[in-house]
Amino acid sequence: MSQQPTTTELSLNLDEPVDQRPPLLLGDNSFRGITEAVCRPVEWVPPRGWYIFFGVSLALLGVLVLSTAYLFYMGTGIWGLNNPVGWGWAIVNFVFWVGIGHAGTLISAILFLFRQRWRTSINRFAEAMTIFAVMCALLFPTIHVGRVWVIYWALPYPNQMGIWPNFRSPLLWDVFAVSIYGSVSLLFWYMGLLPDLATLRDRAKSQLRRVIYGIFALGWRGSHRHWQHYERAYLILAAISTPLVLSVHSIVSFDFAVSQLPGWHTTIFPPYFVAGAIFSGFAMVVTLMTIARTVFGLEHIVTRRHFENMAKVMLLTGSIVGYAYAMEFFIAWYSGNPFERFVFLNRAFGPYAWAYWIMVTCNVIVPQTFWFKRLRRSLLWLFIASILVNIGMWFERFVITVTSLHRDFLPSSWDYYSPTFWDICALVGSFGLFFTMFSLFVRFLPQVAMAEVKAIVPAAHVHHATLHPAAPHAGPGAPAAPGAAPAGSLATPASLPQEA
Amino acid sequence: MAEHAADPTWGVLAEFASPTALYRACEQLRDAGFTRWDAHSPFPVHGLDRAMGLRPSRLPWVVFGGGMLGAAGGLGLQWWTSTIAYPQVIAGKPHFSWPAFVPVTFELGVLAAALACVLGMLHFNRLPRLHHPIFRSTRFEGVSDDRFFISIEAADPRFDPSATPGWLTQLGATQVELLAE
Incomplete structure (x- = not known):
C-alpha cells in the first residue's frame, strides 16, 4: 500500500513513528509550496463551481429567512407540533447540528493532545464546520421558543420582573453549554488563524486586502517570543476544549435523560450522544472535504491517509452507537419496566419503524464496511457512506425525540406526528446557512492551517546531527554552512526565495 | 531598503536559510548575552525556546x-x-x-x-500591534511564508551598529539589513 507515493515522497516520511505508513503530505511540500497551495483558493478568482455552490446556498438561506420570518409572524403552530409531540423537527435539527460540530473540536483539541499529526491538514476545515454547525444549532431552540423576542429571558440578568432563570433545568444548562461551546470554538479557531491571516496580509496585492487581513492578523510577526506563548495557549485551549466538547453533548443528552419519559430517562445517553456526535461530525467532514480538496486542488495536503483515518474513527464511533442501540433494548427488557419495554418495541415495530430501520441501516450497518481497507480508501464509497451516516444520525434524533413523545403514558393522547412544509423549509434552510458560511470561509480564509502543516514537514525540523559536526570549528566567528545543507535537499526549494 | 541611512536605527534584521541555521544562530546570540532580540519564523520551530534561552510561559x-x-x-x-x-x-x-x-x-x-x-x-505578546519597525523590511514579508529571521534591537546593550551586522553574517545570515525606528 505504501507503493502509491513515489520514492521521493516516501523519503519524506522518515520521521514517522510507524514504518510503512504513507506520508502525511504528498507532492510539493516545501514551505512555499504549502503556502501557494493553501492561499490559491483565497487569492484567485474562484472557479465557476464556487459561484454555483454559493448561489444555491444563498437561495437556501433565503428559504430559511423567509420561513423564519413567517414563523415569527404566525407562531410555532405552522410546524407539525401537536399535543404529545411538542418537540418536533426543531429539536431534532438542533441536536443534529450540535452533533455535527463535535468532530471539529475533537480534531482540533483531542487529536492535538494525542499528538495525531495528521490532524493538521483537516483541523482548520473541521473547526470552521464546528462554528457554522453551532450557529445552525443555536438557531433552532431560539426559534422554537415561540416568543423569540424575549429569548434573552434565558440569560441571568437583573430585571424588573425580579425573577431569575431556573438553574436546575437542563434546558438552561443547554443555553450555557451550547453558547459557550460556540464562543470557545470561535476563540480557538481565531487564534489558530492568526499566523495564517498574517500570511494573507503579507501576500496581499491590494491595499484593501492588506488592511483587512492586517487588522485581523493583529500585527502577528512570527516572533518566537510570541510563538512560545502562542503554543502554550494552543495547548491549554486544546486541554480545556476537550472536557468542554464532552460536556456539551452530555448536557444536550440531559435535555432528554433528566426527564421522566421512557426511552429518554436512561443513563447511557451522555456517552451514547457524544459518540454519535463525533460519528456524525466526522461524516460531515468527509463529505465536505471530499468536495473541497478536489475543487481547490488540495489533494496532496488532504490525502487518502487522512480519509482512511477518519473512516477508522467513524468505524469506532459507529460501533459505539450500534452498541448503545442494542444496550437500550437490552435494558428495556432486563429492567422489566413495561413502559420502557413498550417504548422500545414501539420504536422498532410501531408507526415509526421505517425511521428506526433507516437509522439502524445507516448508523450500524454502513460504518461496518470500514473494516475493509479497500472501502476505507475508496473516496467514492466514503463520500456515499458519509452522507448515509448523516441521514442516519438525523433519523436517530428523530426517532429519539418523536417515538418517545408520540405515545405517552395515556393512550387517549396518542397521536402521529408529521412535519409540515415549514418544518422542511427550516431544515433545508439551515443547510443553506451552513453552506453559505462555508462558501465564504473557503473563499476568504485559508482552509488548511498553513503554519501547523509547515511545522510537521521534515524540512521544519532542526537537524541536531548536522549541528555538531560543525561544532569543532564553531565559535562566534565560524561561518555556518549555507543553511539549505543541514535541512537536506528537501529544504532547498523552501529556503531559496523565488524573487529578489 | 531606503531606510538604511535613516536615523535613529531601530535594529538589525538578519535572514537565515533554514530552521537549523536559525537554531544555531540563536544559540550563539543567547551565549553572547544579547537580551533584546528575537527570532521570527513561519511556524514555531521546535526547541527554539531552549536555543534562545527563554523562560517557560507564565x-x-x-x-x-x-x-x-x-x-x-x-x-x-x-x-x-x-x-x-x-x-x-x-x-x-x-x-x-x-x-x-x-x-x-x-x-x-x-x-x-x-x-x-x-x-x-x-x-x-503585546498584541495587537499593527505597526512595528520590522515591517519596514520588504524581505520580512516572507516570514509568514518560508523565511527565517533574527532581529536585534539597537536598544540591546550589546548591540553595535558597526560590528553586529557582520557578526550575524558570520553566524550564517544570508541577508542582513539595518532598520530605521
Whole structure:
C-alpha cells in the first residue's frame, strides 16, 4: 500500500513513528509550496463551481429567512407540533447540528493532545464546520421558543420582573453549554488563524486586502517570543476544549435523560450522544472535504491517509452507537419496566419503524464496511457512506425525540406526528446557512492551517546531527554552512526565495 | 531598503536559510548575552525556546486563575439567585441544590479560562500591534511564508551598529539589513 507515493515522497516520511505508513503530505511540500497551495483558493478568482455552490446556498438561506420570518409572524403552530409531540423537527435539527460540530473540536483539541499529526491538514476545515454547525444549532431552540423576542429571558440578568432563570433545568444548562461551546470554538479557531491571516496580509496585492487581513492578523510577526506563548495557549485551549466538547453533548443528552419519559430517562445517553456526535461530525467532514480538496486542488495536503483515518474513527464511533442501540433494548427488557419495554418495541415495530430501520441501516450497518481497507480508501464509497451516516444520525434524533413523545403514558393522547412544509423549509434552510458560511470561509480564509502543516514537514525540523559536526570549528566567528545543507535537499526549494 | 541611512536605527534584521541555521544562530546570540532580540519564523520551530534561552510561559497561571474565577463566579451566581434573590422550591430540592449547579459552573469556568487564555496570550505578546519597525523590511514579508529571521534591537546593550551586522553574517545570515525606528 505504501507503493502509491513515489520514492521521493516516501523519503519524506522518515520521521514517522510507524514504518510503512504513507506520508502525511504528498507532492510539493516545501514551505512555499504549502503556502501557494493553501492561499490559491483565497487569492484567485474562484472557479465557476464556487459561484454555483454559493448561489444555491444563498437561495437556501433565503428559504430559511423567509420561513423564519413567517414563523415569527404566525407562531410555532405552522410546524407539525401537536399535543404529545411538542418537540418536533426543531429539536431534532438542533441536536443534529450540535452533533455535527463535535468532530471539529475533537480534531482540533483531542487529536492535538494525542499528538495525531495528521490532524493538521483537516483541523482548520473541521473547526470552521464546528462554528457554522453551532450557529445552525443555536438557531433552532431560539426559534422554537415561540416568543423569540424575549429569548434573552434565558440569560441571568437583573430585571424588573425580579425573577431569575431556573438553574436546575437542563434546558438552561443547554443555553450555557451550547453558547459557550460556540464562543470557545470561535476563540480557538481565531487564534489558530492568526499566523495564517498574517500570511494573507503579507501576500496581499491590494491595499484593501492588506488592511483587512492586517487588522485581523493583529500585527502577528512570527516572533518566537510570541510563538512560545502562542503554543502554550494552543495547548491549554486544546486541554480545556476537550472536557468542554464532552460536556456539551452530555448536557444536550440531559435535555432528554433528566426527564421522566421512557426511552429518554436512561443513563447511557451522555456517552451514547457524544459518540454519535463525533460519528456524525466526522461524516460531515468527509463529505465536505471530499468536495473541497478536489475543487481547490488540495489533494496532496488532504490525502487518502487522512480519509482512511477518519473512516477508522467513524468505524469506532459507529460501533459505539450500534452498541448503545442494542444496550437500550437490552435494558428495556432486563429492567422489566413495561413502559420502557413498550417504548422500545414501539420504536422498532410501531408507526415509526421505517425511521428506526433507516437509522439502524445507516448508523450500524454502513460504518461496518470500514473494516475493509479497500472501502476505507475508496473516496467514492466514503463520500456515499458519509452522507448515509448523516441521514442516519438525523433519523436517530428523530426517532429519539418523536417515538418517545408520540405515545405517552395515556393512550387517549396518542397521536402521529408529521412535519409540515415549514418544518422542511427550516431544515433545508439551515443547510443553506451552513453552506453559505462555508462558501465564504473557503473563499476568504485559508482552509488548511498553513503554519501547523509547515511545522510537521521534515524540512521544519532542526537537524541536531548536522549541528555538531560543525561544532569543532564553531565559535562566534565560524561561518555556518549555507543553511539549505543541514535541512537536506528537501529544504532547498523552501529556503531559496523565488524573487529578489 | 531606503531606510538604511535613516536615523535613529531601530535594529538589525538578519535572514537565515533554514530552521537549523536559525537554531544555531540563536544559540550563539543567547551565549553572547544579547537580551533584546528575537527570532521570527513561519511556524514555531521546535526547541527554539531552549536555543534562545527563554523562560517557560507564565500563561498557565493566568488561565488557571481565570478558570477558577469563572467557576467561582458561576457557582456564586447560582447560589445567590436560588437562595437569596429568587428562592424557589423546585422538584422538592433544597434551595442550594449544588449537584444541579455543576454543569453551569463548569461551563462558565471553561469560558473564563478560554478568554483568559487568548487575552493573556495577546497581553504577553503585546498584541495587537499593527505597526512595528520590522515591517519596514520588504524581505520580512516572507516570514509568514518560508523565511527565517533574527532581529536585534539597537536598544540591546550589546548591540553595535558597526560590528553586529557582520557578526550575524558570520553566524550564517544570508541577508542582513539595518532598520530605521
